[in-house]
Amino acid sequence: MGVQKIATFSPSEKTFTGGGTFLPGEVKGIIRINPNKCVGCDTCRHHCPAGAIKGSLGVTHHIEEDLCLSCGQCLVNCPFGAIEQMSFLDEVLSRLKDPDYTVVAIIAPAVRVALAEEFGAPPGTLTVHRMHAAFKKAGFRIYENNLAADQTIMEEGYEFIAKVKYWLLGDKTPELEKFAEHPLPHFTSCCPAWIRYAELYWPDILPHISGAKSPQQMAGATVKTWVALRLWNIDPRKIYTVGIMPCTAKIYEASRPEFKSAFYWLKEKGHLPEDTPPFPDVDAVLTTRDAAELFRCLNINPLNVSPEKETDITEVYTGGATIFGNSGGVTEAALRTAYCVLSGQEPSSWNIEAVRGHTTGVRTAKLAIPLKPLGGKKANFHICVVNGVKNHLEPILEDVVIGKSPFHFIEVMNCPGGCINGGGQPVNPMGTSWIDPLLPLPLKA
């Protein structure tokens, strides 16, 4: 079965001017409705987690930019292909042609699963090695997003551990002082649509959200610092990082002004000339669909490229991160870390299956961790995974705000089923994700 063609458009001057709920430089208007194609069927409005879509049945709909999370759920669910995505493909193509630049692809796991679909093969048929080879053929070097996901998991796992120590075990040592302002439950932070949702609609929740950057942002910063200086020996200013993501909100995330860590660090350490203008950690984001278009422009069919072994250490990753793209994946990975540290032992089984996968919008699990500081006394941790902000998240946030939440760890993925079903993925003309709210399908990476 083919995939539905989604129209794209290039950014304009207005894209970066900020205003409304956007800071200057932040990409706005990533998702827009083409009024000439919209028939007013009202489907998109029922999928929007933010109530950003205005219009009633029969009337041409439009998106209120200031309310929009750029998650693209409306886009993948519009039966008429009337919703379009801003694409940075032209910019990426021109950088690929520019011999001065090293263009680095940061490839999320959910991309590989879906990319094959764009080339007419069943989802999941594209192997990692083959896909890497295809990106290299297109002129990229690769930094596996999975590698960054490992970093995120460590970071987030340790952050959770610190919160547990401070809030549950009463450990008020000075280095844990800062967690006084970051109470439990702990929320994950890797979904940019969720972050914007919290910022716009639930600011009270912000102190609960992990301070860890998403894998994409960790990858960008790492490539422009450690990889550039230590591994590849190239000028970080001549590195152009491209997130290859299942997600349209990642386009927005990359443009957030705070994500210039590499620049500030390099500057502080004297690696940059004084007059260097600030540059972002991630220069551009291509969705899975954009990446497929890129291959088509360059006449590459990733399914026919001969696979290669890794040549860079930056292409390698662990199993823990592969499940990141699954809903529940982040939680599982972070909890593996937390379990080890808090109990001083490995969990009896590595798979804490109760949270992974997708059967309903909200999944909860209980995990008993023997706590080393309490002499191995078991404590129950209540874990919650929200698949799809729409319809599911509000009651959970309400509990947190009034201090009645039973949970310690809450993962929020904006899209139903997680990134595998993200707004940047190939659009299935049958709309498998559509029946999702009624008949949740097991979507596994």
Place this chain on the structure above:
Amino acid sequence: MDKVLKFSVTEKIFHNVNAVSWYVLAITGIIVYFNLAGSETKNFLMQIHIWAGVVFTFNFLAFIFLAPHRFYILMKNLLEWDKDTFAWFKNLGGYPRRFFKINIGPEEVAPQGKFNAGQKLTYLFFIFMIIALIVTGWFLYFAKHSMGKGLFLMFFYLHVWGSIITTLIATFGHIPLSIANKEDLLAMWRIGPGTVSLKWAKHHNPKWFQNDVIMRPLQNCRDQYGKHNCKGSVPIFRNEK
């Protein structure tokens, strides 16, 4: 007595409420789909469309559930096809000759039942579309997400184009022809009995008259002056004997 009942009250109510709500639905739907008005107006028209849809739906359900025997007779008349029914197509009931002076087929029209072959086809199509539009309409409104995108699209286009095609057939075929057949028109639309004259029935629907209608001689009857007057006969239906 020289009249015979062609359309019962239930049929007349069903048909006329159906016809009026149909055009309300068609006009509002077409304006909204083809963007012939501003957003405010379209929003308002859509509201009307939904409420007219409620009337349209309940009208149809009421007919089949409250007058199932009439619905049965209607369907029986529409579904029974004999040699003469097919023979109607040879000259299309003589209409091309009568209206446009186009000479096709024999002069004589093959004898037809309560409905001629053209009516049978058209009405079957109408009834099919009425059901299809009710089903697709309410699915589009209430159950988008139980369908999946592909089925949704199919339903959507069936609803839009099915209704447009049917409206064209009704507007340029059914209505002009029904106006041309004056007694039928009056029987269907007048406020009062749905009867046509015996003469009309014998001429237009000979087989119906022959097969379904029996002339029962009047017996033991008095006229309004109390006098015996048993000349003549009344038409009754065979299944009412």
